[in-house]
Amino acid sequence: MKMITDWFRQQAGNPQVVFLTLFLLVLFVIVVLMGNMLAPLLAAVVIAYLLEGLVVLLQRSRVPRVFAVLLVYAAFLFFVMLILFGLLPLLSTQATQFVQQIPSMLNVGQEVLLKLPEKYPEITSAQQIDEIMVLIRVELTSWGQRLLSVSLASVMGLITILIYLVLMPILIFFLMKDKELLVIWMGRLAPGEHQLVSQVWSEVDRQIGNYVRGKFWEILIVWFACLVTFSLLGLQYPMLLSVLVGLSVLIPFVGAAVVTIPVVFVAWFQWGFGSEFVTLFIAYLVIQALDGNLLVPTLFSEVNNLHPVAIITAVLIFGGLWGVLGIFFAIPLATLVHAVLNAWPRQPQDLA
Numbered sequence: 001m002k003m004i005t006d007w008f009r010q011q012a013g014n015p016q017v018v019f020l021t022l023f024l025l026v027l028f029v030i031v032v033l034m035g036n037m038l039a040p041l042l043a044a045v046v047i048a049y050l051l052e053g054l055v056v057l058l059q060r061s062r063v064p065r066v067f068a069v070l071l072v073y074a075a076f077l078f079f080v081m082l083i084l085f086g087l088l089p090l091l092s093t094q095a096t097q098f099v100q101q102i103p104s105m106l107n108v109g110q111e112v113l114l115k116l117p118e119k120y121p122e123i124t125s126a127q128q129i130d131e132i133m134v135l136i137r138v139e140l141t142s143w144g145q146r147l148l149s150v151s152l153a154s155v156m157g158l159i160t161i162l163i164y165l166v167l168m169p170i171l172i173f174f175l176m177k178d179k180e181l182l183v184i185w186m187g188r189l190a191p192g193e194h195q196l197v198s199q200v201w202s203e204v205d206r207q208i209g210n211y212v213r214g215k216f217w218e219i220l221i222v223w224f225a226c227l228v229t230f231s232l233l234g235l236q237y238p239m240l241l242s243v244l245v246g247l248s249v250l251i252p253f254v255g256a257a258v259v260t261i262p263v264v265f266v267a268w269f270q271w272g273f274g275s276e277f278v279t280l281f282i283a284y285l286v287i288q289a290l291d292g293n294l295l296v297p298t299l300f301s302e303v304n305n306l307h308p309v310a311i312i313t314a315v316l317i318f319g320g321l322w323g324v325l326g327i328f329f330a331i332p333l334a335t336l337v338h339a340v341l342n343a344w345p346r347q348p349q350d351l352a
Contacts, residue, residue: 024340032321040164044171046212051076051176053213069176077169087239094240098266105269106136207335214299219246222291229283235263236270249291250328252311256288310334 030038051072058068113129175182223246230238241263248255263284271277314334318326326333 040167041171043164044168044175047076047168048172048175048179049209050212050216051172052179053209055176066177069173073173073176076172080169087243090239091243094237098237098240101269105265106133108269109133204336204339207339208332211332211335215250218249218291218295218299221295222246222249222287225287225290226284229287230280233276233280233283235280236266241266245287252315252331253308254315260284310338 031042054072054075055065055068058071059065063071110129110133113132114126116124117126117129223242226242226245227238230242235241244259244262248259251258264281267277267280271280311331311334314330314337315327318330318333320326322329
């Protein structure tokens with residue numbers, strides 16, 4: 001007990017440690033208590049952070065920052081328009097068609113499963129297959145009711161979307177345009193001795209900046225590769241499935257495994273276990289292998305690799321705290337924790 005007490009006294013005597021602790025506590029409290037209210041601001045900060053890499057790239061080519069910000073911002077607005085008026089309607093159409101075809105898929109699946117008791121009577125029975133199909137139909141009905149309840153509350157959702165569409169572009173523009181002024185203003189709020197916070201921020205800025213921009217390009221490359229592959233092989237719902245595969249890279253380990261299920265399920269329903277199914281499955285595995293063994297090491301060469309145990313632990317903790325968003329930001333948050341642990345003083349501080 002005395003050892004723990006002495007450690008707390010030593011840390012409390014270091015003003016840099018105290019300021020770093022208070023900074024992290026305030027940040028945590030703001031996110032937990034005011035996360036919903038500040039969601040547009042937090043999202044705008046993340047997007048501005050993502051776009052800053054392109055601004056810096058243009059500045060290195062001797063483009064003035066004002067013009068670099070305007071060029072990148074215009075490209076961002078064009079990208080958003082493509083998603084809103086090009087990608088989302090197509091995704092909505094394919095998702096509707098997929099949901100309408102689910103009953104037919106279930107009937108085909110039930111016919112296949114009912115053949116199992118004949119071939120393997122010692123493993124399963126027709127009654128067990130019927131119970132499994134009933135459970136699946138009950139779950140699908142429950143999901144449908146949840147979707148209906150969401151659609152009934154679509155008015156509030158529409159208002160929220162409008163707020164995001166209006167406020168976020170404005171916030172993103174001023175965060176990019178006045179970045180230096182905002183950094184100077186925040187620096188004035190910090191005490192004179194904040195080297196420890198600066199050290200943590202320097203590492204987090206480098207690591208998370210590379211991670212966010214790398215993930216963005218990874219999503220685009222994986223999505224495009226899957227879209228081309230699925231379209232050439234004639235798979236149904238190519239845009240919907242390729243977008244799901246692209247977004248799955250945001251969830252470490254689990255994402256790739258989960259998104260494989262609808263890809264394989266749709267391919268099996270369309271072709272059965274024929275040559276087309278085998279060709280698509282091999283092509284899909286090749287894309288996943290290239291992503292994990294070539295694309296990820298290339299895009300994230302400057303990012304410190306966290307141990308898989310640390311990543312899974314981060315997914316469990318932050319996913320439990322903030323749901324899907326916590327899972328998406330598990331690695332950046334784990335990087336923050338890693339940076340704090342690296343910067344934390346390991347030698348006892350003099351109390352003089």
